[in-house]
Structures are given as C-alpha cells and as structure tokens.
Amino acid sequence: MMNELIKNFGAQLTEAIAIGENITLTAPKQELRNIVVVGMGGSGIGANFAKEFTAEERPLPMEVVKGYDLPNYVNPHSLVICSSFSGNTEETLIGLEAAIAKGAKIVCVSSGGKMKALAEEHGLDFVQLPHAGSPPRACLGLSLVQQLFILKFFGCAKAERIEQLKQSILLLEKEQADIMEKAKKMAQFMSGKFPVLYTHDRMGSVVLRLRQQLNENAKILCGHHLIPEMNHNELVGWRKQEGDFAVLIFRSKFEHERNQARIKINKEIINHYTQTLIEIKLKGDSLIEEAMYAVHLGDWISWELSVLRQVDATEVKVIDFLKGELAGQA
Numbered sequence: 001m002m003n004e005l006i007k008n009f010g011a012q013l014t015e016a017i018a019i020g021e022n023i024t025l026t027a028p029k030q031e032l033r034n035i036v037v038v039g040m041g042g043s044g045i046g047a048n049f050a051k052e053f054t055a056e057e058r059p060l061p062m063e064v065v066k067g068y069d070l071p072n073y074v075n076p077h078s079l080v081i082c083s084s085f086s087g088n089t090e091e092t093l094i095g096l097e098a099a100i101a102k103g104a105k106i107v108c109v110s111s112g113g114k115m116k117a118l119a120e121e122h123g124l125d126f127v128q129l130p131h132a133g134s135p136p137r138a139c140l141g142l143s144l145v146q147q148l149f150i151l152k153f154f155g156c157a158k159a160e161r162i163e164q165l166k167q168s169i170l171l172l173e174k175e176q177a178d179i180m181e182k183a184k185k186m187a188q189f190m191s192g193k194f195p196v197l198y199t200h201d202r203m204g205s206v207v208l209r210l211r212q213q214l215n216e217n218a219k220i221l222c223g224h225h226l227i228p229e230m231n232h233n234e235l236v237g238w239r240k241q242e243g244d245f246a247v248l249i250f251r252s253k254f255e256h257e258r259n260q261a262r263i264k265i266n267k268e269i270i271n272h273y274t275q276t277l278i279e280i281k282l283k284g285d286s287l288i289e290e291a292m293y294a295v296h297l298g299d300w301i302s303w304e305l306s307v308l309r310q311v312d313a314t315e316v317k318v319i320d321f322l323k324g325e326l327a328g329q330a
C-alpha cells in the first residue's frame with residue numbers, strides 16, 4: 001500500500017545512506033566539465049533535488065534531462081548519471097545509449113532491468129537499488145540519496161550534505177505524527193479544488209514533487225510555479241479566474257530577501273481572487289531538511305486526498321496503457 005511506503009520514507013533514507021556509503025565508483029578517464037542527469041518522473045526528480053542541494057558548492061554545471069535528447073555538449077568530459085528505478089524507461093535508456101556513444105563518464109542508478117544489463121555489457125559504474133518492483137515515486141529517497149553520493153564522489157557535493165540528510169531523518173521521526181495530522185487538514189482544505197503550488201526558486205523541486213504526487217497518487221491535475229519567475233507572467237493570469245483554487249505557498253528560511261518581499265505582495269494580490277490561500281512553514285535547519293520535510297508532508301497530502309477521493313493511490317494504469325500503445329507502434 002502506498003501509505004506504508006510513504007510512512008517508510010525516513011527508514012528508506014537511512015537504508016539509502018548505508019548503500020551510498022558503500023558504493024564503488026571509478027575515476028573518470030578525462031577531466032569532468034559538466035554533469036547531465038537523465039531520468040523521468042520519480043527518478044528524474046531526485047536530480048532536481050540534488051542540483052538544488054549542491055548549488056552552493058558544485059563547481060560543474062548540471063543539467064537534468066527529462067526527454068529523449070542529450071545536450072549536444074555531452075562528450076568524454078561529461079558525467080552522465082542515468083537514473084531509472086525499473087531500469088526499463090524508454091527515454092532514459094535512449095539517453096544512456098547516446099551517452100555511451102558519446103564516450104561520457106557514466107554512472108547508472110537502478111534496481112535492475114535493461115539498464116543493469118547495458119551497464120554490465122559496457123562495464124559502467126552501477127549503483128544497485130533494492131526493492132525492485134516498487135513504484136519508482138515511492139523510492140525517491142533511494143535515488144535522490146545515491147545522486148548526492150555520486151556528486152560527492154566527483155567533488156560536487158560537500159560531506160555536510162550527508163549529515164543534513166541524517167538530520168532530516170531525525171526531523172521526520174520527530175514530526176511524523178504532526179505531519180500526518182497536518183496532511184489530513186491540508187487534504188480537506190484542497191478537496192474539490194484545483195491546487196496551485198508556489199515556493200521560491202531555491203526549492204523548486206519541492207513543488208514539482210508535490211505536483212507529481214498529486215497527479216499519480218490523488219489522480220488530480222495541479223499547477224505549480226516559482227517566485228520570482230511567476231511574478232513576470234502567472235501573477236497576471238489570476239486577474240480573470242473563475243475556478244475554485246487551493247493555493248499553497250511553501251515558506252522557507254532560505255528565501256532570498258527580495259523573494260520574502262515578493263511573497264508578501266503576491267499573497268495580497270492573490271487574496272483578491274481567492275480566499276483559499278495558505279502558507280506552509282517548512283521545518284528544518286538546512287535546505288535539505290526543509291525539502292525532506294516538504295516531501296514527506298506532500299506525500300501524505302497526496303495519500304489523504306486519494307482517500308477522500310476514493311481512488312487507488314498506487315495504480316497508474318493510464319501510464320501502463322500508454323506504454324503498451326507505444327510498444328505497439330515501435
């Protein structure tokens with residue numbers, strides 16, 4: 001059941017750190033100049049988090065690819081991390097094959113599938129994830145933590161980030177009951193409304209994650225955007241809205257001070273058009289702790305909404321249907 005998997009998030013982070021502390025990676029043959037992570041859905045988003053968590057210290061540019069095409073600049077000076085929980089996602093496998101052809105330094109992160117077979121065939125670094133067969137989105141902790149360890153190995157993440165992950169586990173343990181209670185209330189607040197999620201640009205992965213979880217677990221559409229960029233477009237879109245919205249603004253201690261000023265004004269403006277706007281203050285002493293707190297709260301919200309809407313949180317039959325149709329057209 002999805003609620004059991006959600007409940008296990010802290011334990012999953014612990015398991016992931018133990019795996020990360022023991023991974024074996026090999027040094028690149030060429031000096032690295034850039035990083036590309038290829039991954040879709042629940043496996044791609046781990047890279048969005050890892051990119052934000054290492055923004056301060058990472059000396060190399062990092063791009064997250066969620067599609068068929070690797071950037072033209074990928075070459076033997078690139079680190080390409082391919083992340084697919086099942087190891088069978090079409091776009092990610094095509095990206096992996098392209099990275100092999102371009103001679104990039106490659107690390108694969110997967111529980112098995114075709115990705116593991118390709119990694120073995122080409123002698124690539126491979127990080128083995130456990131729990132094959134689980135829904136990839138319920139294994140975010142596993143893939144995200146491995147990406148941080150991989151970045152650390154290549155000199156792109158501070159050791160402190162792992163310590164902050166450990167702190168997050170303690171925070172989640174402490175806050176578990178409160179988070180579950182909050183999630184219930186939030187789900188009631190959001191029920192029957194179109195959720196619009198906002199936060200600041202240093203933690204965009206948080207709202208992207210919640211959007212994905214609301215889509216797949218609660219089976220609803222959702223919008224999300226970031227401040228300040230949404231001040232240059234989406235804010236105008238509020239002017240002639242007639243829908244029923246639930247606006248959630250995730251507040252963080254790590255907002256740029258100008259974003260703090262922006263959020264205050266944004267709230268006043270949006271409140272003219274909808275009264276159903278709430279702020280969620282994220283707990284935690286680091287960006288990583290705040291983000292893990294938000295992931296856990298958001299996952300529970302998606303679960304509670306699935307209960308209210310009487311939908312099965314686990315099934316994603318329409319994605320399976322789509323994949324079947326695509327296979328028929330190969």
Ligand SMILES: O=P(O)(O)OC[C@H]1O[C@@H](O)[C@@H](O)[C@@H](O)[C@@H]1O
Binds near residue numbers: 087316
């Ligand atoms: O992590 P992998 O297996 O590549 O899956 C990536 C994504 O694939 C989709 O089709 C769904 O199954 C998503 O829930 C999943 O996050």
